[in-house]
Amino acid sequence: MTDVLRIGMIGAGGIARDAHLTNYQKCGDRVEIVAVADVVKETAEACAEMFSIPRVFTDYQEMLEQVELDAVSVCTPNKFHAPATIAALKAGCHVLCEKPPAMTAEEADEMAQAAEEAGKILTYGFHYRHAPEVEVLKRFVDAGELGDVYASRVHALRRRGIPGWGVFTNKELQGGGPLIDIGVHMLDTALYLMSYPEPELVLGSTYQKLGNRKGVGVMGEWDWENFSIEDMARGMIRFQNGATLILETAFAANVDQLQEMNVTLMGDEGGADLFPLTIYQEKHETLVNLTPAHLPDINYHEREIQRFVDSCLTGTPPLSTPRQGVLLQRLINAFYQSAETGEPVKLS
Structure with a gap:
């Protein structure tokens, strides 16, 4: 077991810089960031200069072959999560892959198998799991304070929050819109609190009503003429234990x-x-509301990175597991399939 984790970055965009590299640096002498790879050379070089990273690549395969690494963060568009993660695992690296796990459940399963075969950690960037509110509520749920949790509601809604940067509105590179980007965060959080029950049926609908026309944006000006994703998704999951979950997520909705x-x-x-x-x-004989008097002020991304480093250095299991990633990806894909066909999708 190494004392210093040698980190490589696959992808050098905003999430890599703001969520990963900034917080790796806070880990002090437990971490050494040794290489970065991005298909855009200027982006990789700018990132390397910003964080004093000695090695720069435009091909992550070359980075994995030429640099001795212990762990990798995968911060690419969704389309490249699976191949980059699998390559890093086969190269002997632990992997923290940004959400969602992949584009398809089959890819997520291949990633999980690769981690199992390599004997390496694979975890995903579901940083809301590290929120103090989630940790407290998880303890209450696990202690039976809510009893049998038979219903859940998930909201991940923006009024006019279509990202005006990156490839968030490109279905080919992202696989979808708010469902696979922000909805997946709250869906994972709900499933985590419910101990990831096995799904039975998914019914979903998607809409493209506001994103494909010019309008007011609070997250920059998006390319509405090439908007190829949904701007809203709604649906329901029924689980094998009889519980149900209602989901609503949108980049743009009149709320x-x-x-x-x-x-x-x-x-x-x-x-x-x-x-x-x-x-x-x-x-x-009284209806009561219970609220915490105090919760620590914690940066979710910082805690996520710290725990990933801890897992790599000590072998402790990560909070988000590869098999949970497979189940979550099955649900996301089932939502989109149901929306496309107009029929519920049976998963068991």
């Missing part, structure tokens, strides 16, 4: 708030809203 990211749980002994955390119960 009140500019952004809402939330999970609601309902059980037979209590319920909860996640952000802000409030637990609803009936105690001593």
Whole structure:
């Protein structure tokens, strides 16, 4: 077991710089960032200069062959998650791959198999799992405070929050829109709180009503003329244990708030809203609301990176596992399949 984790970056865009590299640097002498690869040479060079990274590549395969690495962050567009992750695992690296796991469930399964065969850690960038609210609510759920959680609601909604940068509106590179980008965060969080129950049926609908026309944007001006993704997705999951989950996610919708990211749980002994955390119960013939008096102010990405480094250095299991990634990708793909066919998709 190494004392210093030698890190390589695959992808040098905004998420690599702002969420990964900035927080790797906070790990001090436990981490050495030794190489970065990006298909755009200028992007890789600018990133290397910003973070004092000694080796620069435009081909991650060359980086994996020429540089001795212990771990890799994969921060590419979604289309390249699977090949980059599998290549890094086969090269003997632990991998932190940004969300979503992949473009298809088959790719996610290949990634999980590669991690198992290599005996290396593979985890995903679901940074909301590291939120104090999630950690507290998870303890309450696991202790039975909510009883049988039989219903959940997931919101990941923006009023006019279509990203005006990157490839977020390119279906070929991303696989979809808000469902696979922000919806996947809250969906994963809900499933994590519910201990990832096995799904039985998915019914979904997608819409393209606002993104393909010029309009006001609060996250920059997007390319509305080449908008190839959904701007809203809605649907339901029924699980084998009888529980159900309702999902609503949008980059652009005519709603009140500019952004809402939330999970609601309902059980037979209590319920909860996640952000802000409030637990609803009936105690001593009284309906009561329970709220934390204090929660630590924590950067979710910072804690995610710290825990990934800990897992790599100590062998402790990561919070997000490859097999959970496979199940989550199956659900995402089932939503899109149902939306395309107009029929529910059976998963068991």
